[in-house]
Amino acid sequence: MRVLGVIPARFKSSRFPGKPLVKILGVEMIKRTYMQAKNAKTLNKLVIATDDKRIFDFCKQENLEVVITSESHLTGTDRIAEVAHKIHADFYVNIQGDEPIIDPKSIDEIVNFALDSHKKGKKYEVFNLYKNISPKEAQRNSIVKVVINENNELIFMSRFPIPFSKSNENPNYKKQVAVYVFSAYALKLFEQSFKMHGKGVNERFEDIEILRFIDMGEKVKMLECFYDSISVDEPCDVELVKKWLVGNKK
Template sequence: MKLIGVIPARYHSNRFQGKPLCLISGIPMIKRTFMQVIQASCLSDVYVATDNELIYNYCENESIPVMMTSANCLTGTDRVAEISQNIDADLYVNIQGDEPVIDPLAIEEIVNEYKLYSNEYIAYNLYKMANKEEAISDTIIKVITNNKDELVYMSRSIIPYEKNDLQIQYKKQVCVYGFTKESLEIFSKFKKTPNEKHEDIELLRFIDLGYKVKMKETKCASIAVDVPSDVVKVEEYLQNAK
């Protein structure tokens, strides 16, 4: 079974321009992410996918495998889809370039879910339990699943709504995805769907189109860098991990 890791890296971001090359304790974030991902022994190869020459040249100089993708890619998943047109694999694991401390075990968990369910699901993703502070943040994506841990909905708003005095277990997305070539072809064939546009969450395209996405709870460490202030959180985490 051939399993490819792809790290989409976009330079131009409304919330954080040049994010992949921002320094985290002196090391650019894209390198930190790559060094975490290659520790997953299940992956045959790992590539950075970007449309930016600064990121491309940095990766080349650091001997990080990198492929140039089209500037027309609207999402990271579109970049992974372009890679899949050039490299054949059974599963493409999409690891966001802004996950500099992602636990390699999270990648193993995605792969194991795919081995267990194969093409029963269009895509695979992870979630963690979230606290109330994380639940109210619009940069953290919240997840609702059914009793089979299948995705029901994702939102930047706080969900589910707390009408009663019950203690809600909020769930937050961990940005590691598993896609087959077929699922990437389906994703690329359609334009952004309404809920995907409103929330700016790629997996909602599959939900809007009526496909099933398998979620899995993980305990693995991950801190997504969405805004500059998140860099401090990662640096504090790295300092405490020593």
């Protein structure tokens, strides 16, 4: 089966404009993400998908494979759905451009998990990673919290700390790690749903694109991730990445 890795990148982020090109210890974030993802063994091909000429020109200059997409997309997955019309694959991996220390092993694990699931005939078209976090981390609205059932299927995601604890007991909080695997069929569903209804209700409230599948009644299979991951959602996150890189001598 053919697996295409796609890194969606847009310049006009509401919380952090221009972040794909922000330099982290001298290297642009989008390049760091690309070079990390390039080391994944399960990807047949890796491209950056952007609607911005500045990002496109930078990628060309740095010999990073890139495709130009429409400016109308509201989410990275919508952007990948357009890429799916241009580049054929059986599975598409959404690797967020603001994950500059993404471990390629985490990409390989979820891709192999998805491929194995399909070989066994299990009916999942969407796969996502999660990682356990501290109660302190769970308070940040920029970190997407995850609730799953005993079958590791997604119940809900929220920027609010969920599940809520009525007692003083701290729940085992989990965060979403922004690596998704979609079958080609799942991307068609995602695209068609937007054309018919726009963003899903919960997707719109929370601003979490994977919730469109939950709004559609589609199952999302979750896999625990044990590798480090820092999503750069706000300028302050750049310092966290710098500290990690220095501490790990990267």
